[in-house]
Amino acid sequence: MNKKSDSRRWFLKTGLALTGILSFNNVLIAKEKKDMKKNMFIHHVYFWLKNPGNKEDFTKLVDGLEALSKVGTIKMCHIGKPADTNRDVIDRSYAVSWMCIFENSADQESYQKDPIHLKFVADCSSLWSKVVVYDSIDA
Amino acid sequence: MNKKSDSRRWFLKTGLALTGILSFNNVLIAKEKKDMKKNMFIHHVYFWLKNPGNKEDFTKLVDGLEALSKVGTIKMCHIGKPADTNRDVIDRSYAVSWMCIFENSADQESYQKDPIHLKFVADCSSLWSKVVVYDSIDA
Numbered sequence: 618m619n620k621k622s623d624s625r626r627w628f629l630k631t632g633l634a635l636t637g638i639l640s641f642n643n644v645l646i647a648k649e650k651k652d653m654k655k656n657m658f659i660h661h662v663y664f665w666l667k668n669p670g671n672k673e674d675f676t677k678l679v680d681g682l683e684a685l686s687k688v689g690t691i692k693m694c695h696i697g698k699p700a701d702t703n704r705d706v707i708d709r710s711y712a713v714s715w716m717c718i719f720e721n722s723a724d725q726e727s728y729q730k731d732p733i734h735l736k737f738v739a740d741c742s743s744l745w746s747k748v749v750v751y752d753s754i755d756a
Numbered sequence: 757m758n759k760k761s762d763s764r765r766w767f768l769k770t771g772l773a774l775t776g777i778l779s780f781n782n783v784l785i786a787k788e789k790k791d792m793k794k795n796m797f798i799h800h801v802y803f804w805l806k807n808p809g810n811k812e813d814f815t816k817l818v819d820g821l822e823a824l825s826k827v828g829t830i831k832m833c834h835i836g837k838p839a840d841t842n843r844d845v846i847d848r849s850y851a852v853s854w855m856c857i858f859e860n861s862a863d864q865e866s867y868q869k870d871p872i873h874l875k876f877v878a879d880c881s882s883l884w885s886k887v888v889v890y891d892s893i894d895a
Contacts, residue, residue, distance in 0.1 A: 679895050709891070716798055725841070
C-alpha cells in the first residue's frame with residue numbers, strides 16, 4: 618500500500634469526523650480517531666424483474682433479500698427501489714437495489730458461497746431478467 | 757406509509773442489530789433499538805474516464821471527489837474503484853465509484869445545488885466520458 622492510498626483512507630476518516638456523531642435509520646455512525654485497519658468492499662447489485670411492475674414478484678425478491686441479509690459477513694446492507702429523481706444520467710429502470718458493505722474482499726467471497734446466498738439464488742433467480750453488479754474497493 | 761414498508765425498515769434495524777457493534781474503516785456502526793424516523797437515500801455514481809487508464813486523470817477525479825465529500829448533507833460516502841471480482845454479471849468497466857448516503861431525498865436535492873458540488877462538476881466534468889447514477893430509497 619502506498620502513501621497515496623493511505624491518504625485516501627484517511628480522507629474517509631476525516632470526512633466522517635466532520636459530521637460528528639450521526640444517527641440515520643437505525644444506524645449510529647460515530648467517528649473514530651484510531652483503527653484504520655480495514656478496507657471497505659461495496660457490493661451493489663441492481664435487479665430487473667421478468668415481470669416489471671408485478672407487485673408479487675417485487676415482494677418475493679425483497680423478501681428473499683431480507684433473508685439474504687442474515688449472512689454473517691455483511692456489515693451493512695440496504696434493500697432499495699428507484700428514488701423519484703429523474704435526470705438524464707440516472708438509470709431508474711431497475712426494480713430492486715441491493716447494497717452490501719463488507720470489511721474486505723475475503724468476506725465478500727465468503728458471502729458468495731454462503732448457504733444463505735445459494736438458497737437466495739435458488740429461490741429468487743427465476744424472478745429477474747437481468748442483474749448488474751458493481752464491486753468497489755477503496756480508490 | 758403502509759405496514760409493509762414499516763416492516764421493511766424494521767428489517768433493516770433488525771438486520772443490523774444482529775451484527776452487534778462493528779468497526780470497519782473509521783466507522784463505528786452501533787445498533788440502536790429505537791428511532792426509525794429517517795429513510796436512507798443511496799446515491800451511487802459510476803464514472804468512465806475519457807482517457808481510461810490515465811493515472812493523472814484518475815487522481816484528479818478522486819481529488820475532486822475528496823473535495824466533494826465536504827458537502828454537509830452527506831452522511832457517509834466512499835470513493836471506489838473496481839474490485840478484482842470478475843463474473844459475467846459484474847460491470848468493472850467504470851473507473852471510479854462514488855457512493856453517498858443521505859438521510860432523505862431533500863438532503864440529496866440540497867447536495868445537487870451545493871456550491872461544492874457545482875464546483876466539482878465545473879472542475880471535473882471534462883474528465884469523464886460517461887456517468888451512470890442509481891438513486892435508491894427504501895424498498
